[in-house]
Amino acid sequence: MQAPTVTDMQALKRVLRYLKSTISNGIHLTRSSHTSLTSFCDANWAGDTNDRKSTGAYLIYFGPNIISWSCKKQPTVAKSSTEAEYRTIATTTQELIWIQNLLEELQIPFTTPTIFSDNIGATYLCANPIFHSRMKHIAIDYHFVRDLVAAKKLQVSHVPTSHQLVDLLTKPLSSTRHHFLKDKISVIEDTSILRGPKGVLTN
Template identity: 45%
Template structure:
C-alpha cells in the first residue's frame, strides 16, 4: 500500500506541470487506501506514458491578450462504482494555459445538465479568483468567458428561470447564474470537438488526446535547457 501511495503522490506532483496527466492520476488517487493489483498496473502504464513524453511541457510565448477564458466539461455518471461524475476545466489568460482541474464530484448528478452546471460553477470560482489576482497587478480585464458544450447547462446559467428538472440543484450552484446576470462572467457554447476540457474528464484515444494537448500548449521541448 505504501509503495502505491508513494507512486500516486509522485504522479500528483507531476500534474502540476502536465495537465494531460490529471484525469488518469485523479482516478488512481481514488484507491489510495485500498489499492489492488490492477491499480498498480495502471500506475505503471502512466509511468510509461510519462517516459514516452518526457520532453513535453507547457510552452509560454509572448502575448498581449489578457482575457480570461476557461473551458469546462463534465462526464456524467462516468464512475461505474458510484455513478458520480467527473468535471474538469482548463483556464487560459489569452492563449496561455494558467490553471487546470480534474475532480470527481461529491454528489450524484441526476442529469448531464446538472453535472455540467456543477462543473461550470467550479470553473467560475477559478475565474473570480484569477480575475482578482490580475486586478492586484493592474492588468486590464474584459469580461471572462466560460466555454461549455452542453446547451442546457449554458441556458440554465444565463436564464433566471427554475424548471421542474433543475429545481433540486442546490442554491450554492446558482452562484454562477448571479455572476452571469451581473455581467461578471460570460458563458458561451463551444463545439464538443473543440472542448479541450474533455481530456480532464475521461480517457481519450491517442489522436484526440494529442489534439487537445496541442490546444493546451503542451509541446515537445527540442532544446536542452541546461
C-alpha cells in the same frame, strides 16, 4: 490503495509508463497583448463505475496561455449530465473570480471572462431567469453563476464537443485525439524543460 487489484496495478503501470515517456513535456507560454480570460469546462457524467460520481475539469486561459487547470471527482452524485456540467461551471466560476481578483490587485486589465461548455442544457440554465423546481438541489450553484451572468460579469457560451479542449482531462481518447488536444493547450516536448543533459533538474 488499501486493496489494489491486478487491474489497479495495470492502470498504475500504464500511468507510470506515460509519465516516463512524457517527462520532457511542458507548457509553452508566449508573449501576447491579449488580455482575455477564457475557460473550457466539462464533466464526465457518472464516469466512476464504482460510485457513479462525475469528474469535472476546467482549463483557464489568459490570452493565448493556459494559466490554471483542474480535474476532480465531484463530491456528490449528479442526477443528470446537465447537473454535472453545471456544477463544473460553478467550480470554474469560482476559480475565475479568484484570478480576476489577482489581476485587479496587480492592476492588469482583462476582458469579461467567458466559459465554454458543450452541454446546451447547462449553458441555457446560466441565462434562464426561470429556475426549474427539479434543480432545487443545486440552487446555490445556480444563483451564484446566474447572478454573475445577469450582472454581465461572466459569459457562458456553448462550444461544439469537437472543440471542447478539456476532454483531455475527462475522457478516454484515441492517441490521435489526445495528441491533437495536447497541442491545443500548448504542451510541447522540449528536453531542456525538466532535465539537463545528464538527467539533472535545472533551475
